[in-house]
Amino acid sequence: METGKIKSKDLKMGLANQVVFANTLEELAETNKDILVVTSDSRGSGKLVPFGQKYPDQIVEVGIAEQNLVGVAAGLASAGKKPFAVSPACFITARSLEQIKNDVAYSDNPAVMVGISAGVSYGALGTTHHSLHDFAVLRAINNISIIAPADNYETEQAVRYAADSNKPVYIRLGKKPMPSLKEDDLNFEFGKGRKITEGKDLVFIASGETVYPAWLAAKELEDRHGIKATVVSMHTIKPLDTDLLDSLAEYGAPIITVEEHMVNGGLGEACASHLMQKGHRNAFVMVGIPDEYTVTGSQVEIFNYYGISKEGLYSLGKEMLL
Amino acid sequence: MTDKELQLKSVHLRKNILKYIYMAKAGHTGGSLSCVDILNVLYNRVLNVDPHEFRKPDRDRYIQSKGHSVEALFVTLADRGFFPEADLETLCQHESHYIGHPTKKVNGIEQNTGALGHGLSIGVGEAIAAKLDGKTHRIYTLLGDGELPEGSNWEAFLSAAHYKLDNLYAILDYNKQQITGNNEEVMSLDSVRDKLESFGWAVKEVDGHNLIALEEALNKGPLVAGKPSFIIAHTVKGKGVSYMEGNIKWHHGVPTAEQYQLAMSELQEAEALI
Numbered sequence: 001m002e003t004g005k006i007k008s009k010d011l012k013m014g015l016a017n018q019v020v021f022a023n024t025l026e027e028l029a030e031t032n033k034d035i036l037v038v039t040s041d042s043r044g045s046g047k048l049v050p051f052g053q054k055y056p057d058q059i060v061e062v063g064i065a066e067q068n069l070v071g072v073a074a075g076l077a078s079a080g081k082k083p084f085a086v087s088p089a090c091f092i093t094a095r096s097l098e099q100i101k102n103d104v105a106y107s108d109n110p111a112v113m114v115g116i117s118a119g120v121s122y123g124a125l126g127t128t129h130h131s132l133h134d135f136a137v138l139r140a141i142n143n144i145s146i147i148a149p150a151d152n153y154e155t156e157q158a159v160r161y162a163a164d165s166n167k168p169v170y171i172r173l174g175k176k177p178m179p180s181l182k183e184d185d186l187n188f189e190f191g192k193g194r195k196i197t198e199g200k201d202l203v204f205i206a207s208g209e210t211v212y213p214a215w216l217a218a219k220e221l222e223d224r225h226g227i228k229a230t231v232v233s234m235h236t237i238k239p240l241d242t243d244l245l246d247s248l249a250e251y252g253a254p255i256i257t258v259e260e261h262m263v264n265g266g267l268g269e270a271c272a273s274h275l276m277q278k279g280h281r282n283a284f285v286m287v288g289i290p291d292e293y294t295v296t297g298s299q300v301e302i303f304n305y306y307g308i309s310k311e312g313l314y315s316l317g318k319e320m321l322l
Numbered sequence: 323m324t325d326k327e328l329q330l331k332s333v334h335l336r337k338n339i340l341k342y343i344y345m346a347k348a349g350h351t352g353g354s355l356s357c358v359d360i361l362n363v364l365y366n367r368v369l370n371v372d373p374h375e376f377r378k379p380d381r382d383r384y385i386q387s388k389g390h391s392v393e394a395l396f397v398t399l400a401d402r403g404f405f406p407e408a409d410l411e412t413l414c415q416h417e418s419h420y421i422g423h424p425t426k427k428v429n430g431i432e433q434n435t436g437a438l439g440h441g442l443s444i445g446v447g448e449a450i451a452a453k454l455d456g457k458t459h460r461i462y463t464l465l466g467d468g469e470l471p472e473g474s475n476w477e478a479f480l481s482a483a484h485y486k487l488d489n490l491y492a493i494l495d496y497n498k499q500q501i502t503g504n505n506e507e508v509m510s511l512d513s514v515r516d517k518l519e520s521f522g523w524a525v526k527e528v529d530g531h532n533l534i535a536l537e538e539a540l541n542k543g544p545l546v547a548g549k550p551s552f553i554i555a556h557t558v559k560g561k562g563v564s565y566m567e568g569n570i571k572w573h574h575g576v577p578t579a580e581q582y583q584l585a586m587s588e589l590q591e592a593e594a595l596i
Contacts, residue, residue, distance in 0.1 A: 036454075060450060063484075068443045068477035075447020078433065080379065081454075083447075098437055099474075103444055107426060107434040 010219065011179035011212075014152040018116045018173040022047035024159040025084060029055050035163060036060055036076055038085040040069045046086040046116050066091045070099035070113065077109040082163060088122070089115025089131035089172055097137055104168045105143040112162040118148075118172045119208065119260030120289070123298040132289050134172060135237050136265025144168040146237040147190070150211035151181045154235050157188035174209040174260070176299065181215060181233065193241040199228025200251040202317050203282075206258035207234045207267050209299075210287075210308055214258050217313035227321055237267055242274050249280035254320040256285050258308060263288040283320055287313065323366055326596060328533050331401065332362050333593045336562045337586060338397035338407070344582045346413035348422065352572040354394035356497040356530070356557040357464060361398040363536040364462060373403040376430055380459050383448050385433050387441025388466030388495060389423040390574075395431070396420060404430035439472025441465065442492055446482050449490040449550075462491045462540070468500030471509045476521070483522025488544035491551045492523075495530065497559035501573045514554055523552040530555030563588055 014020070029035040029051065037043070038060045043052050052059040060076070062069050066087055073085035085092065092115050093100065104111045115134055122129035138146050147162070147169065149155040155173065162169040181196045188194060196211065197218050204214040211233045218229035230248060234241065248255065255275070257268035268286030275282065287307055295305045303309050307316060323331075335358050343349030365371070369382040386395055393413070400407040405428065412418035419427040423436030435441050445463040452459055469475065482490050494514065502508050511517075518525050524545035528535045536555065545551040559573070560566030563585040566575070577585060 057454065062477070062481050065477035065480070067439075067474040068446070068481055071440055071443020071474065071478065072447040072450065072481065074433075075444035075449075076451050077447070078444065079448045079451030079455075081451050099440065099443070102434060102437050103440055107444075109433075109444075 010216065011181065012183070013177055013179045016175050016177050017149055017152060017155040018175055019047045020152045020155040021114060021159050021171070021173055022051055024156045026051050026054060028160070028163050029058050032082065032163065033058070034080065034082045036081050036083045038062065038069055038073045038076065038083050040064050040066050040087045040091070042087045042116070045088060046114070048086060066095040067099050070096040070111070071103050073111040074099065074103035074107060074109040077111040078107070084112045084114055086114040086116060088129065089118035089134055090129050093131055093134035093137060093170070100138070100144065101141050105141050108143060110166050110168055113170045115170065115172045117175045119174060120294065120299050120302045121175045123302065124296060126296065127294055130294060132262040132294070134170070135259070135261050135267060138170055139238050139265060139270060144170055145239060146170050146172065147235055148172040148208035148237055149235050150206070150208055150233040151178045153180060153186055154188055154194065154233065158235065161190045172208060176209060178209065179212060181211060191236045191239050191241060193232045193234045193236070193244045196231040196233055198230050200230070200253055201227045202229040202253050202321060203248045203251065203255045204229055204231045204258060204313065205234050205248070205255060205267070205271055206231065207237060208260055210258040210260050213303065213308060213310050214313055216310035217317060220310060220314045221317050225318065225322065227317065229317065234267060237270065240270050240274065245271055245274050246278060249275055249282050252282065254283035254285070256287060256313065256316060258313065259288040260308065261288050262291060264291055285316060285320065287316065325534065328362065328366060329596045330593060331366065332359050332533065333562070333589050333596070335362055335394070335397050335401060337589050339393045340577065340582060340585050342397065342410045342413045343393055344577055345411060347576050348414045349393045349576065350390040350574045351576070352499070352559040352566060353388065353391040353466065353495070353497070355561045355563065355566065356559045357388070357391050357495040358394040358398065359531045359533060360464065360493055360495060360536060360555055361394050363533050363540060365398050365402045367537045368541045369462070370459065371430070373430065376404065380457060382459050383432050383445070383461040385441040385445050385461070385463045386424055386435055387438070387463050388469055389435035391466070392422060392424050395424060396428070399428070399430040438466070438469035439474040442475055442478035445490055446478050446485070446487065449482070449487040450485055452489055453485070453487065460489050460491060462493065464493050464495060467494060467496050467498060467505050467511060470511055470514070479518065479521040479523065482550040486548045487550045488546070488548055491540065491553060493540070493553045493555055495557050496554050497557040499559045499568070499570055503570055518552045522549060524549040525552045525554060527554040527556065530557035531561055562592065
C-alpha cells in the first residue's frame with residue numbers, strides 16, 4: 001500500500017481516492033471471498049494490479065467491453081457474489097448505461113459500479129474521457145445510489161458500505177491525492193452529508209474532489225473577511241440528504257453548490273429542486289461545468305477556468321456577501 | 323411425462339399463448355410460437371427448478387434474452403406450477419406483474435430482460451460464479467436472431483469462450499425473421515455457425531420444433547468439454563398456425579375473433595393427430 005505524505009500546509013495530504021478504494025477492497029477481499037473485482041482492461045488505472053496478484057481468483061477480466069463488464073457483474077451479483085465493476089467513469093456510466101439501468105438496477109442485482117478517474121480527472125485527454133454526465137444519468141435511474149467521496153476516509157467508508165449493501169451502488173472516484181478534510185470527526189454515514197466546517201454566513205455544498213477547493217475558499221473567506229461558511233461534503237448524491245439541506249437553508253445564507261460535473265442534472269440541480277419545492281428562497285448559485293464544449297487542459301486548469309477553485313469560490317462567496 | 327404428453331403440451335402451450343394474447347390484445351405472437359417448443363423441453367425435461375422453492379441456490383438458470391417473447395415463458399411457467407394460470411388474465415393490465423417483458427416479480431423469472439443483447443452477459447456472470455463455487459448447475463439463455471447484431475452479444479461470446487464456460491448454453495431461436503423482415507435483408511447473419519465456432523463455442527444445429535432433438539441437444543452436458551454450447555434451433559416464426567407461419571405481420575400481431583377461432587381449431591386438429 002502507498003503511504004500518504006504532507007503536501008499542503010493546511011491539511012494532511014493523503015492518497016488518491018481510487019488508491020484508497022483499491023487498498024480497502026484488498027483488505028475486505030481477504031475475509032470476504034465473495035468480493036470480486038471485474039475489470040475491462042482497467043486494473044492498472046484502478047490501482048488493482050496488487051489486488052489481482054494477491055487474489056487471482058477474485059478478479060474477473062472481460063477485456064475492453066464495458067457492456068459485458070456490467071452485464072457479467074450483474075450475473076455475478078445475481079449468483080450471490082459481490083462484484084465491483086471497475087472502469088473509467090466516462091465509460092462505465094455511458095457505454096454500459098443500459099446494463100446499469102436494466103441488468104443491475106431494474107433487475108436488482110446488487111453490483112457495485114466504480115467509476116474511476118471521474119469528472120475531468122483525465123484532463124487533456126479530452127471530452128471522450130470526461131464523465132460530466134454520470135450524476136445526471138444515474139439520478140434518473142431507480143434503485144441505484146450514487147456516492148462521490150471527497151477524501152480518503154469517505155472513500156474507505158463508501159467502499160465498506162457498498163461491500164455490505166444488498167442494493168446497487170455507484171462510487172465515483174478521482175485520481176488526484178486528496179487531503180484528509182476532517183480528521184477529528186469521522187462520522188461518515190451513507191445518505192448523510194458531512195459538515196467539514198460550520199458557519200452561518202455562507203454554505204458550500206460540494207462533492208468529490210471539489211470539497212477541498214470549497215474548504216480552501218471558506219478558510220480564505222474567514223481569514224480575510226471573518227465570513228464563516230459551512231462546507232458540506234455531500235458525498236451521497238442519491239439519496240440526497242434533504243434533511244440537511246433544509247437545516248442549511250434555515251441559515252438564510254447564500255448557498256453555493258460545487259461539483260465536477262455538468263451543471264445540468266447534477267448535485268446543484270438536485271439541491272435546487274428540493275430547496276425550491278420546500279419553499280426555501282436562499283440566494284443560490286451552482287458551480288460546475290457549463291453546457292458547452294469543455295475547455296481543454298489539466299484537471300486543475302479546467303477547474304480554474306470554471307471557478308471550481310479556491311480563488312473562484314472565494315471570489316464568488318465574497319461577491320454574494322459583500 | 324411421456325414423449326406424447328410432451329408433444330401435447332406444446333400444443334396446449336400454443337393455445338394458451340394465443341388465448342392470453344387475444345385476451346390482452348397485445349403480445350409478441352410470432353416469436354412466442356417459434357420458441358415455445360424450446361421452453362417446453364427446457365422446463366419439462368431439462369431444467370432443475372422447483373416451482374415451489376424457486377430461489378434454491380443450485381437451481382439451473384434460464385435467462386430469456388429475447389424478452390419480448392414473454393408470453394411463451396409465462397404460459398410455460400404457469401403450466402409448470404410457478405403461478406396460477408388465471409394470473410395471466412391480467413396480462414398487460416394496469417398494475418399487473420405480467421407485462422410485455424419478463425420481470426422478477428413473477429415467480430420463476432430470473433432476470434428483467436427486454437432490452438436486447440443483455441441476457442447472455444448475465445448468463446456469463448452466473449456461469450463464472452458457478453465455476454468459482456464449484457457448482458454443477460447449468461445456465462441456459464435464449465437468444466433471438468434479431469438481437470444478434472447487438473454488439474454486447476459478441477462481447478459475451480468472447481468472454482464465455484475465454485473462461486471455458488461449458489456450464490453455459492445459448493439457444494438461438496433461429497426463425498430467420500425480425501420485425502422489419504427477414505434477417506438476411508435486415509442484417510445478414512450467415513453463417514451463424516461459422517461465426518460462433520470461430521468465437522470458440524461448440525455449435526449444434528437442431529430442428530427447434532423437434533422436442534426429442536431439442537432434449538438431446540440440451541440435456542446431455544456440454545457439446546464439447548471446456549467450451550460453451552451454442553444450440554442453433556431452426557424454428558418457424560408463428561409455428562403451429564398456418565396463416566401466421568413465416569408471415570412477418572404476426573411479429574406482434576393480435577388475432578381478430580375470427581382469426582383466433584381459426585387458430586384454435588387448427589391447434590385442435592394438430593392435437594388430435596398426436
